């Protein structure tokens with residue numbers, strides 16, 4: 001869907017922001033670009049919609065080289081969400097979201113209808129919030145409006161630059177979850193920039209870790225990254241707590257569960273689904289204060305997990 005081939009950007013003052021980058025993003029995939037400040041993430045994102053022109057290489061969307069496409073036409077197929085949202089302060093919220101459909105020549109009635117649907121989609125009741133001005137909304141609500149507006153033209157591609165950066169950690173987690181739910185239905189091809197490795201691991205189907213100087217240090221699934229960091233830089237960046245983070249991305253292995261026989265009812269807490277992660281298994285044990293958690297496939301018990309079993313499965317996932 002999106003392919004970067006040998007893409008580089010050297011600014012006029014000689015700063016190498018991005019160094020010969022090869023990256024591919026499949027249709028419907030959410031790829032996260034993560035790395036320390038100044039490593040070229042935003043530059044990479046802006047090269048995809050040609051807000052910045054690369055100095056080397058080529059970028060293809062659906063097989064066509066973006067440099068051969070009229071930039072205005074190109075950006076119509078690409079939603080863009082930024083941290084500073086960029087809502088028009090003197091326009092009411094509904095009107096802000098209507099801007100895009102109106103721009104594409106929709107009638108006022110159709111644009112209004114579409115904007116209301118989009119507000120509903122991102123969890124804002126248009127009757128309540130549509131007639132407010134941006135400053136009358138919380139940061140998290142404004143960010144949702146930003147997402148609604150980016151989706152207004154129904155673009156197949158969505159670029160998101162620190163989309164949840166400006167809100168407090170609790171709202172941030174809620175927005176991340178809401179967006180993942182939305183993405184499950186919409187299946188957009190998304191490239192998301194963050195400097196937060198937890199956000200990357202949580203959101204990304206695959207994660208590209210950038211190092212200073214615009215070098216791609218590793219590109220893989222969150223589980224691959226956490227289990228097998230490509231080098232010391234990635235290892236440091238994913239951090240000392242990567243064992244804990246791995247719990248969140250490692251699914252239960254049903255072939256390595258322990259049998260239910262011999263477990264006393266008093267030891268057994270609530271059961272979790274076999275599709276859950278090891279983190280959810282551990283969380284259930286802590287919540288119920290029980291040494292064993294039952295694992296179910298539908299209504300059928302398929303085995304149990306103990307802390308030792310979780311440890312074993314985590315080690316197994318490293319192979």
Ligand SMILES: Nc1ncnc2c1ncn2[C@@H]1O[C@H](COP(=O)(O)OP(=O)(O)OP(=O)(O)O)[C@@H](O)[C@H]1O
Nearest residue numbers: 011013015017036037038039040041042043044195
């Ligand atoms: N217009 C410019 N002229 C010269 N250098 C620039 C320009 N824009 C960005 N840079 C430099 O290019 C490098 C990459 O910047 P970029 O904004 O892509 O990084 P980033 O990874 O998105 O950083 P952050 O997480 O801090 O936003 C930085 O060293 C930055 O100072």
